[in-house]
Amino acid sequence: MNTIQDKEGVKRYMLSLTVNGDPHTVVVKANTTLSQVLRNELALTGTKQGCELGDCGSCTVLMDGKPVNSCMVLALEAEGREVTTIEGVAEGAKLSDLQESFVNHGAVQCGYCSPGMVLSAKALLARNPHPSELEVREAISGNLCRCTGYVHIVEAILAVSEGRTTPPEEANAGGEA
């Protein structure tokens, strides 16, 4: 990896990675995190920062298809890797089934956890297309949501595993089926 040194003697590394299919080369320090590269260098602010300690999961992205907390991954670890952020989930203007299902099921409230939640769910369905409810809950247990109590999020993910993106009933004012 090419390096240069600044005036104070701090080394900078030339990092090459693929994000949402696009090749990028950026200059980073050894302590730069992947989330910082995505948000600050590549302006992909869909990757959220909630705690920067790996607790909340808002910064979840996929690295070679596997969900990671991008605040806990050093940028240099992404050298030569394929990174998928929330901006890379839709196919052009068409939402993916998971995104569509999240919207239709009311799985989104404040939306701050939603990018990470969608990516964790995407990784789950890629490795296990028909998960049980418990497997869904386990897969998103590293993504904290303070708004929804997870009920509609779990419904939205299970719906996609059953080939749906809308709730079975379109609820009227009344009981929630």
Added chain:
Amino acid sequence: MSINTKIIGRSVPRIDGRDKVTGAAKYTGDIKFPNMLFGKILTSPHAHARIISIDTSAAEALPGVKAVITHKDVPDIKYGISPARWDENIFCIDKVRFVGDKVAAVACTDEETCYKALKLIKVEYEVLPAVLDFRKAMDAGMPQVHDEYPKNINVEIHQEFGDIEKAFKEAHLVRTDAFLGNRAYQSPIEPHSATSLWDGDKLTVYSSTQSPHYFQYYIAREFGMDMGNVRVVKPYVGGGFGGKMEPTGLEFAGAVLAKLTGRPVRMFFDRHEMFAHNRGRHAQYMEITTGVTKDGKILGAHSNFMMDGGAYTSLGIATAYYAGALLPLTYEFDHYKFDLFRLYTNLPACGAQRGHGAPQPKYAFESHLDNVATELGIDPMDIRILNARRPETVTPNDFAIHSCELTQCLTRARIISNWDAKKKEGGMPKGHGIGVSTGSFVSGAGYPIYRTDLPHSAVVIKVNEDGTSATLYTGAPDIGQGSDTVLCQMAAEAMGFHYEKMKIIAADTETCPMDLGAYASRLTLMTGAACKSAGEEIKKSLLEMASSMLHLPPDDLECEDAIIYSKSRDGKALTFQEVARKHFVLKGPLIGKGSYNPPKLGGKFKGSPVGTSPAYSFGVQVGEVKIDEETGEIEAVGFWDVHDCGTVVNPRLLHGQVHGALSMGMGESVWEEVLFDDEGRIKNPDLANYRILTALDMPPVESEIVESYEDIAPWGVKEIGEGSTNPTMGCFSNAIYDAMGVRVYSLPLSYEKVWRALKEKREREHGGKE
């Protein structure tokens, strides 16, 4: 009463859903300006200390540091959100009052330099003894947190309605129980941030706020500016729950740093700083006494409370009044006494968290009521049905209740939770227990936070020139609860238009009419009422226009589903689009305006405005838990929530509020507590050790609503967002008691406390040691 609506009552998808699932939604911290600097605040490492000196020279000399400010560089006018006690300074002047109190700030070319610069600011302190236990704060010889407030009393309340002595004298049973609450923190997933920039004399602040209006008011006041020169913009907000109600050092310090440097400045909290800034739930010590008849009818009640306020007032005066004022909502009794002290301590300031002052007192009262029921041998469900408030009644503290379907909620919860079968001997597996609790909350506060005669909500709707869309302009901030969506539903309903064709511009003090903000569960009723007026004005203009086009009287015309038709003659119809376009051509822009002011509410005694509201929601939760006798572990097996929240605008969003409130309430019931060491430092300022619910912790929940209509509200609506938090802690407490026969008298009802209570019970039963 059922109403005929086209859009209200439909679970339309959120208007912001697409933006939020694609990453397109910009939150404050995502917005970047050319030439932008980054700012951080230096905070106190001591709970209580005198500031001897501050030396910023080394920080100023660091390359990349553009400005360093202390109290000398900012106005010294005290501020707060509650005008009753303005007691905060932008930066501490003589003393710091908690670990995290604000001392200085820096603006630098990047984040990393900010942290380096903060370390170079030298502050010399004289450490003072601190007040860390609110229950001892009034004791003789305790240090003074603020010299102006003797005995550390921030506010004291003594109210009596009716004759409590008489009620207790006539009672068959008078019982007192005491409970201790926990310090909880809102923990929104988005950290607070604010970006300030100046254009000449005009300041613009992008902020993660629940109330652009109060931020605008307080920023203008602090800097002696006209409100018209302060623009506050709320981008998407990642949750608030009460913690983003008041301006922080981020707005004030950012504005000063931006002015000094002539560059935009982004200020932000990290997770630890969020916990230190706090404004979360007050811990309360709650003593409750009630007098009841032999049948369990409540004759009177006395609430005697103490609150840990922390170092500053925040919204705490309102919290204090709410704590006692909302207790008489769910049960009818004539005699009520309420005493409270809110105390200053050298800990982070507490404020308003979902449900405001009500959830902890509700936990205490509902636990106490079960103790009373046990003593009298009455089923907990029966004692609640016996005492349940009825519609068109008045509480002893003068709150007028109109719609109230609490009895229906209780009856329904009894059925869907299978209460009667489960309460029978052997009705549940060993270790299981079931508990019930009620709640109620305001649908918007009857009075604003600072005294003003401005309307509480105002909106404008502008129909696009060619009639193909309409834009709602509202100051109401959507912080995740979904107000942008339901307000567009209500606007479209009133206009006879389509929800899918609505756009919204919201929560920007310059482009939108004012709105007090997202608090007190107020937007659906109050801003909804403004939307209804504005939409009806548009419809009226359209029908007048159509009248001249169709040569029919306007009152023969109706607009529904964007079609204007004659009520008496078949075949005479025009589209919304063509009539709106014609209006623009002949009469100019098609605009509707609406504003809302609540009616005059409440009694005449001191503190009477707090708790007033045009309408109150009512709700019941039943919870079934399973306790592991060996470990004290609590598993929530199932929850049932039945609510009277008037007409439902969007069922899916509504149930989402119930689920979210339950998850927050469950966290506070079992796990959540901000802990301090003996020097006032937070021991668990992160989301690994301050444990909020994960997807694996959330129990199955059935959320139902009962038929209800509120005459005083637009389309009969009431609140849902905050009230649903109120029953949860009492529900857990009562379910644990039912399962194990032990009562835990302090929150959180942790595994350890349950285990200890079980151990003590066994020791009692076996006459000493196990």
